Amino acid sequence: MSHTEHIESIFRTSPERTAKMMAIVLGICIVGAAIFFGMWDYWTSAPPAAGKMSKAESATSIVPTGKEIPLSLAFVESSDFRTLAFNALPGESNNNPEIHANVGDKIIFDIVNNGKSFHAFGVTKDEEGFGSIISGSEVKSASNPLKPGESGQSQFIPSEEGSYYYICTVPGHREQGMQGKIIVGPKQSTETKTVQPTGVSHNFELNFVESSDFRTLAFNALPGEEGNNPEIRVKAGDAVTIKATNGGKSFHAFGVVTNPEDPNSLVWNSAINSASNPLKPGEFGEVTFTADTPGAYYYICTVPGHSIQGMQGKFTVE
């Protein structure tokens, strides 16, 4: 291996060289800091696509009844901190009050922390644990809780019948007693429908199709061909049966919406499958619903992005 040995004179660092190197390092840091602080809001401005999708999937179509149930709850603790509860300790009146509501009612929670520890509020369908809090119902969170004396507000619209629980979402507090029940009864229409069923029923068949490069999506035929995204016209009160077949190579799902770019604006339980459980290639599904309110609607593919790529047609109720 090549290797030479020779006496070499020793060169030492000088003040000028040291200053130059320090200036380079500091200069880079200052420029970087200017960019970083100058764009402070930008760096955390875009939530991940995956998160947006799962939020879109979890939202279901709830038709609010318009009824509001206001409710005040306070976190209370026994003096030894072993027993926790809402409003009053066990054995006293108004301890963990039970709430009765119907599907679609809006329950408005007024939460105040009257204890000495940290608490947070949420509604869940799970019978134990502090996970899967229903989005929108939470007041603060375990990692950023309500401090003693603080208060907050949230609301919750039950989407299905059964039992829900309102709990303290700080781990362990639910087990110590901070939980109450919400019993949700069947949907009660407060107003009679303006439109009576007409007894007429329609059948439509739709087919999901894709261009070969997957950039253009449509129903029945690609744009420019005959039968592309046919308009559906029905009378208010008609029963509509849709049979949707996935004739493409990708995954699709069907729904009638008010806003063609928002798969969450679904109406009349008109969905066939969903973005999280879509129709696979070759599969088909059927749905029957009553188009009860006149207006201009759209039928779309509810997989996020597909309606913008062309999978949408007009659905008019007269």
Next chain:
Amino acid sequence: MVLEIQKPRPIWQIMFSTHHTDVGLLYLITSLAGLFMGGALALTIRLELFLPGSQIIADSMTFNRIFTVHGTTLIFLFILPFASAIGNYLIPIMVRYKDMAYPKLNAIAFWMIPPGFALVWLGFADFGWTAYAPYSVISAPGPAADMWIFGLKILGVSSILGAINFIVTILKCKHPDLPLSKIPLLAWAYLTSSLIMIVAMPTFAAALLMLLTDRLGVSGFFNPARGGDPIAYQHLFWFTFHPEVYVLVIPAIGFMYEIIPRFSRKPIFSHGSGVAAFILLSIVSFASWAHHMYATGMSFTEKTVFMVGTLAAVPASAMHVFNFLATMWGGRIRFATPMMWSVGGIALFFSAGAGGVVNTAMPLDFITHDSYWVVGHFHLFVMGTIAFGSFGFLYYIFPYVTGRMYNEKWGNIHFIVSFIGAVMVFFTQHVLGLYGMPRRIFDYPPFPEWVAMNQFASIGAMLLGIGAAIFLVNMIYSAAKGKEANMDDPWGIGGKYYYPYQQKNPHH
């Protein structure tokens, strides 16, 4: 060996050189920039926790971003580049070759660090240096999180390239007269840590890609909403980063193997046991990753396997400690600054190891899991052992790099202040963990014990900060105007031990 190998050159010639000492210098400066920037974030965190409630940080999101970048910086932009810096300076000399095996690859590996540095620091992601799914997949706001993923990707590739270079240099380019068993223990440290790096790092590189596509919504490896498994990310992550802990600590032990015999004026007690312990550590490092995950619902059998695998690292670590002690025993020890850092590092290494044995016992782990105990344990290792070894070696190599001597008195003060500070912060954090304080919190209830211990720890952190300020001034001033070092024997130790800047071992 010295900074100006031939004659003073323009700085841009050093920057774009591929010579191993020039690349080493670039690594060194970058790593020191990382040290001070990451350290400033640590002080911010400790100031915030001095009292309950919000002090200097406005909200918990900012706090999360600060501790994320703190961890990422000090691991990937201080400890790893610092090890590469010393390796670049010394490994070719120790194996008696003219340069690294692939000089251009070496320069490329360095020049991947500044873009990674910029991506991590410009974005300031908020998911912790572990980037656990599902938070990192469905919630962590971009583009910061995506920039962190890309930055780590680049830094990971850089580490792999550096590791390849060290392995080839040591195994293929060593002098034919020099058998592998006779190369210095520091070179053995680099060989074993580079081998670990090459086996471990690709797993994380793959996990990062999966994380990125998960975030884009095109895949669902770790996204429960799409049938993915967040625990799988933890396995992939720790399969890389438990061995990575050894990648960090093995060079630091190698530094001590250089310093301790020199300042004890005695040859190393047992070269063979040092080599054996390095090889042993590199093997058992792969048998313990899931001890980070006892609380994820593993079966009793799995937990037992990983507990035993973790405990297997104890004998190998103890071999190093006993080797150091036996080397010092009966030597005429000169407590110059590098020696003080090494001895302090050994003491804290032993303490951290004892805490680690408690941690790995799975029933006890459930008490300490995700508490400040873990923070204290980890920091006692990385600060108390790895950074202490690195500081010692920086003082040790300083005269050889600059041709000037650092100020010995302020070096000693730096050590004493930092040692007291490290004990105050990290021992206290262990106790805080046992008192139930969870890690990564921005605010805490005003329990008197928590407040007192947090304040004690914060004062210790300020001592570390004062030490770092002394260190910075000492380094800059000494590099510019320090006394000219006697390049044959900067500390006046005497004896016939060969110094790293010498091209030839006088024993040959």
